[in-house]
Amino acid sequence: xxxxxxxxxxxxxxARKIPRLNAAVLGESQAxxxxxxxxxxxxxxxxxxxxxxxxxxxxxxxxxxxxxxxWSDIASSEFFWKKKWDQQVYSENLDVRKGExxxxxxxxxxxxxxxxxxxxxxxxxxxxxxxxxxxxxxSGFDGTLTYNExxxxxxxxxxxxxxxxxxxxxxxxxxxxxxxxxxxxxLACARIGAIHxxxxxxxxxxxxxxxxxxxxxxxxxxxxxxxxxSKVIHLKDIVxxxxxxxxxNAVSVATCLTYENESALKxxxxxxxxxxxxxxxxxxxxxxxxxxxxxxxxxxxLFLLYTSGSTGxxxxxxxxxxxxxxxxxxxxxxxxxxxxxxxxxxxADCGWITGHSYVxxxxxxxxxxxxxxxxxxxxxxxxxxWDIVDKYKVSIFYTxxxxxxxxxxxxxxxxxRYSRKSLRVLGSVGEPINPSAWRWFFNVVGxxxxxISDTWWQTETGGFMITPLPGAWAQKPGSxxxxxxxxxxxxxxxxGNEIEGECSGYLCLKSSWPSAFRTLYNDHERYExxxxxxxxxxxxxxxxxxxxxDGYYWLTGRVDxxxxxSGHRIGTAEVxxxxxxxxxxxxxAVVGIEHEVKGQGIYAxxxxxxxxxxxxxxxxxxxxxxxxxxxxxxxxxxxxxxxGLPKTRSGKIMRRILRKIASKQLxxxxxTSTLADPGVIDQLIELADR
Ligand code: WTA
Numbered sequence: 001x002x003x004x005x006x007x008x009x010x011x012x013x014x015a016r017k018i019p020r021l022n023a024a025v026l027g028e029s030q031a032x033x034x035x036x037x038x039x040x041x042x043x044x045x046x047x048x049x050x051x052x053x054x055x056x057x058x059x060x061x062x063x064x065x066x067x068x069x070x071w072s073d074i075a076s077s078e079f080f081w082k083k084k085w086d087q088q089v090y091s092e093n094l095d096v097r098k099g100e101x102x103x104x105x106x107x108x109x110x111x112x113x114x115x116x117x118x119x120x121x122x123x124x125x126x127x128x129x130x131x132x133x134x135x136x137x138x139s140g141f142d143g144t145l146t147y148n149e150x151x152x153x154x155x156x157x158x159x160x161x162x163x164x165x166x167x168x169x170x171x172x173x174x175x176x177x178x179x180x181x182x183x184x185x186x187l188a189c190a191r192i193g194a195i196h197x198x199x200x201x202x203x204x205x206x207x208x209x210x211x212x213x214x215x216x217x218x219x220x221x222x223x224x225x226x227x228x229x230s231k232v233i234h235l236k237d238i239v240x241x242x243x244x245x246x247x248x249n250a251v252s253v254a255t256c257l258t259y260e261n262e263s264a265l266k267x268x269x270x271x272x273x274x275x276x277x278x279x280x281x282x283x284x285x286x287x288x289x290x291x292x293x294x295x296x297x298x299x300x301x302l303f304l305l306y307t308s309g310s311t312g313x314x315x316x317x318x319x320x321x322x323x324x325x326x327x328x329x330x331x332x333x334x335x336x337x338x339x340x341x342x343x344x345x346x347x348a349d350c351g352w353i354t355g356h357s358y359v360x361x362x363x364x365x366x367x368x369x370x371x372x373x374x375x376x377x378x379x380x381x382x383x384x385x386w387d388i389v390d391k392y393k394v395s396i397f398y399t400x401x402x403x404x405x406x407x408x409x410x411x412x413x414x415x416x417r418y419s420r421k422s423l424r425v426l427g428s429v430g431e432p433i434n435p436s437a438w439r440w441f442f443n444v445v446g447x448x449x450x451x452i453s454d455t456w457w458q459t460e461t462g463g464f465m466i467t468p469l470p471g472a473w474a475q476k477p478g479s480x481x482x483x484x485x486x487x488x489x490x491x492x493x494x495x496g497n498e499i500e501g502e503c504s505g506y507l508c509l510k511s512s513w514p515s516a517f518r519t520l521y522n523d524h525e526r527y528e529x530x531x532x533x534x535x536x537x538x539x540x541x542x543x544x545x546x547x548x549x550d551g552y553y554w555l556t557g558r559v560d561x562x563x564x565x566s567g568h569r570i571g572t573a574e575v576x577x578x579x580x581x582x583x584x585x586x587x588x589a590v591v592g593i594e595h596e597v598k599g600q601g602i603y604a605x606x607x608x609x610x611x612x613x614x615x616x617x618x619x620x621x622x623x624x625x626x627x628x629x630x631x632x633x634x635x636x637x638x639x640x641x642x643x644g645l646p647k648t649r650s651g652k653i654m655r656r657i658l659r660k661i662a663s664k665q666l667x668x669x670x671x672t673s674t675l676a677d678p679g680v681i682d683q684l685i686e687l688a689d690r
Contacts, residue, residue, distance in 0.1 A: 037474045038442070040451050048337045048471030056472050056482070063485035070486065071514055075106060075326045079365075080120045082295045085109030085322070092512040095537045101528050105323030105514045106298035113302060113325045114191035115293045117364035118151040130369045133343070133392050134180045137227045137375030139384075141263055145180060147367070150187075153180075155291035157188035160284050164255050166218045168193035168294050171304065173217040173253075174350075175199045175208060175239055177226035178374045181259050181280065182350045183360045185221045190302060190321075193294035194218075197304040197316070200351025201226065201233075203631040205241035207314075211306050212246045212253065214316060215521065219255045221280075225265035229379040236270050243276075257284075298322025304521050305353055307459040308571035309530060310542075310561035316521030317353075317459050323514030324357075324462050325365060331464040331484055332362030335453045336396045336425050337471060343422070345371035345388065346398040352568075353459040354429055357515075358398060362463070377403055382410035386418035386445075397445075398427030398453075401437055402566040406597045408440045415444050425470050427453040430567025431599040432555050438477035456480040456555050458541065459569075460531070462515030465489070466553050479552040486513045489553060491545055496535040506559060507545035508538035561655070563592035563600050570602065570634050572655075578629035579604060579636075582622055584612045589645050590636070591659045601637035603662040605645060605684070614641050614690060638662075641687045644680040646672070661685065 045051045050059070063070040068089035076084070086108030093102050121129075127148040134143045145153065166172060172194050176182045182198070189196040197215050199208050212220065220243065224236045236258055243253055259280040260267045267279065302321045306314040332338055344363050348354035363370045371392050377385050385407070389397060407414065426446050428438075433454055442452055451470035457463060465487050466480040475481065483489050490498050491505030499505050516539070520527040534540040544556040558564060561572040572590040579588035587607040595601035606622060608614070619639045627635050640662070646654045660669050661684055672678050 036476055038477070039474045040471045041449065044449075044451065045471040048469070049334055050337075050469045050472040053473040056469060060483070060485055064488060067486055067511070071105070071326060074330055075109075075322070078329065079111065079116050079325060081109050081111045083108070083110040085298060090323075090512065090514070094510075094512060094532060094539060096528055096532045097536050100524075101532050103512045103516050103518055104299055105320075105512075106326070109298040109322050110295045111298060111322055111325070112191065112193075112293045112295055113321055113361060113365075114154065114187045116325060117187060117361065118147060118154065119293070121364075121367040122147050122151060124367070126367045129367065131364060132180050132183065133369065133371045135371060135373045135375070135388055135391070136263060137229070137379065138263060139380070139387070141374075143180065150184070152289035153184050154187045154191060155289050156284050156287040157184055158191045158291040159287035160257070161188060161194060161219060162192055162291075163287070164219055164257075166192065166194050168296070169195065169301075171195045171197055171215040171217040173197050173199060173208075173212055173215065173220045175201055175203075175220065175222045175235065176259065176350075177201050177223060177228075177235070177261070178349055178372050179223060179259065179261065180372055181221075181223070183364075183372065186303070186350065186356070186360055187364075191291060191293055193296050193300065195301045195303055197306070198351050198356070199306070200349055200631075201235055202349075202351070202633050204628050205238045205245065206629045207631060208238065208242035209245035209249075210313065211316075212242060213249045213251045214306075215304055216251050217253060219257060220253050221257045221259075223259040223261045224267065224270040225261055226374070227264040229376040232264055234265065234270075240271060240273070296321055299518070303356065305356065305459055307353075308562060308569045308574055310571055311573050312526075312571075314571075314574070315523070315526065315530075317517045318519050318521050319356075319462050319515065320518050323516070325361065327463045327513060327515035328357040328362035329365035331467070332358060332366055332368075334469050335455055335464050335467045335484070336398070336427060337469070338363075338366055338368060338396065340367065342395045342424070343369050343371065343392050344396040344398070345373070345392070345394045346427075347373065347377060347385070347400070347403060348398070348429070353457075353462070354398075357463055378406065378410075381414065382407055383414035383417055386415055386420055389420055389423060390418050393422040395422050395424040396427065397423060397425075398429065400430040400567040401428055401433040402431070402598055404428070404433065404437045404441045404445075405599075408437060408444075409597070412444050420445065420447070423447075423450050425453060426450045427455060429455045429457070431564045432557060433478060435477040442477070451475060454478075454480045456543075456553070460517045461509075461513070462517060463513075465509065465513075466555075476548075476550075476552055479548070479554045481552050483553075489545070490538060491547060492535050492538065496538075502547060502549045504544065504546040504556070506535065507541045507543045507553075507555070508535050509541065510538055512539075557600075558592075563590070563602060565592075565595075565600050565602060565633065566598045568633050570630070574630060575602060575604065575626055575634060575636065578626040578634075579606060579622055581629065582625045584608050584618060585622060585625075586610075587642075587645060589642075589653050589655065589658055591655055591662050593637075593659075593662045595637065602634065603638045603640065603658075604636040605640045605642040605658055605662075607642045607645060640684070641690055642680075643683050643687070644677060646680050646684075647676050648674050649676045651676075657681070661688070664688075 085106040455467040488510040592600040
């Protein structure tokens with residue numbers, strides 16, 4: 001039993017149960033013989049927010065035994081509330097057998113997340129601190145905004161939105177590249193209680209239209225074009241097409257605010273619809289630089305973010321204000337061991353959850369200086385990231401394994417050419433990081449001095465769920481290590497029984513945490529069906545996971561029909577539906593295959609209509625169909641011609657077999673006796689390389 005940190009009576013039996021790491025994590029021994037365990041340096045640990053496993057354990061234990069006390073202490077000491085929440089800090093029902101699924105945190109509390117990101121920090125003296133460093137696609141194009149300047153810009157846009165009829169509760173769709181105007185737009189919405197829905201600017205017009213039709217925004221905010229690497233992409237044209245399609249579906253958007261991204265495309269060359277389209281630069285700067293805050297309940301919606309599931313159309317994940325605010329800020333602080341002197345860069349795009357929680361809200365709530373990068377990480381050459389790290393003295397660098405792997409292939413010289421002395425902490429997100437990429441990231445990029453926070457979480461969870469706390473314990477390359485405060489991971493077997501100790505199973509979470517998503521927009525039933533029905537009593541993550549003998553968690557990938565391509569979630573059903581909308585495609589089945597750089601690639605089995613010959617042209621037009629309907633990032637890597645698909649007698653496609661054929665594991669096809677027509681297998685194998 002220990003009593004540091006003012007907490008007493010902490011039972012260490014949990015730590016003692018972790019045999020081999022006992023000595024290491026409890027600080028009883030310095031070195032370990034085991035090459036698979038990497039200890040933080042004493043120097044790092046001694047300065048970290050959480051310096052030891054023991055300290056973590058005390059805090060973790062309290063967060064589980066007294067979540068209300070744990071989170072309300074943080075919420076009241078570190079944030080501004082116009083009014084304190086009701087007596088009950090949280091209420092939840094995660095058990096479908098007990099009625100409707102419901103999660104609420106800080107209900108009755110009145111706050112505003114934009115106020116907490118900007119005004120509160122400015123009042124604390126950070127007005128002149130750099131909030132955003134912007135680095136353009138082309139070297140030499142850059143800019144900065146202090147907290148004061150950011151607030152002014154946010155207020156101007158907020159006033160514009162109000163003036164154009166946007167009221168509390170209205171949706172605003174944002175379709176922009178990584179300009180400073182993207183976080184500005186998010187914050188402006190939050191300031192006036194509008195619900196933003198950012199759509200990643202790599203999505204096609206059809207995907208954008210689908211989202212616009214679903215959430216019916218008052219205003220769409222975009223930009224005329226963007227340069228990605230050496231390619232110019234005309235975003236405004238994509239928006240135009242999406243707005244035309246939405247109008248045909250009875251959703252007409254009155255205002256399209258367009259930022260002129262001069263370095264990519266001049267305004268004269270931009271297609272324009274007078275009356276609907278407005279140039280940002282012409283109007284927004286004319287508005288006042290102050291704007292009163294719309295105070296909202298902690299449970300008031302903050303944003304919608306569409307994400308792919310295993311079936312059907314994308315789901316609008318809904319996050320609310322108070323719990324999301326408290327949780328993203330707290331996870332940012334601890335998982336990156338954030339200190340006020342840090343410069344932080346996350347390479348994610350604000351079109352994904354990582355850009356919401358860990359480009360915009362989490363860091364700004366902490367008063368951090370954040371790098372926003374518009375370009376491609378390998379342009380003009382694969383050293384660009386380290387050039388940026390040196391230029392801004394980045395100390396916390398957070399990225400995805402796919403980028404690590406692709407840069408690793410280019411050789412160490414691109415890295416070692418730069419100093420990278422400023423780096424202190426590295427982070428990884430989006431997919432499991434394979435140990436060899438982890439080691440390269442750690443040894444070459446971080447020169448063996450920067451702990452890596454391999455953060456496991458999801459759009460639905462809002463913030464980190466399982467993550468290292470740098471400096472607190474030994475790392476194992478490829479493991480996300482231990483749960484964050486308040487998070488209770490459980491592994492269950494197929495029947496939903498909790499399994500203990502060293503084991504593998506389906507990863508579920510027990511009890512809620514402040515930033516859990518509250519529903520799927522307009523579809524609470526699907527929310528319950530997808531996440532809470534599979535294993536009653538738990539939130540089901542869709543991921544498989546192994547817990548090793550030391551209690552470390554190892555994420556093993558999706559167990560549903562979701563493919564993770566370069567950290568982007570893509571539903572097999574979405575790709576299939578795009579393929580079958582091709583007039584010459586009769587049927588399609590899509591599976592994920594291992595891909596050296598992207599983590600997973602998309603492998604599509606396609607049956608074409610009778611009489612149509614296979615051709616390269618047809619293959620290309622099938623791929624184009626997917627690019628047009630979803631986006632370039634979802635384009636199949638392989639089209640495998642399939643005269644027939646392996647189906648059970650009841651007509652169900654046996655993906656297990658398709659996965660084996662796709663990965664050429666032909667001796668592992670398993671039992672094929674339940675197939676309606678076992679002959680299709682030989683046909684498929686024969687056509688593998690056609
Ligand atoms: C995967 C991204 C292993 C996982 C934040 C999850 C990871 C899905 C990790 C969510 C990680 C994310 N290790 N797998 N560190 N981080 N994943 O919603 O399969 O885009 O379910 O959120 O990405 O993807 P999403």
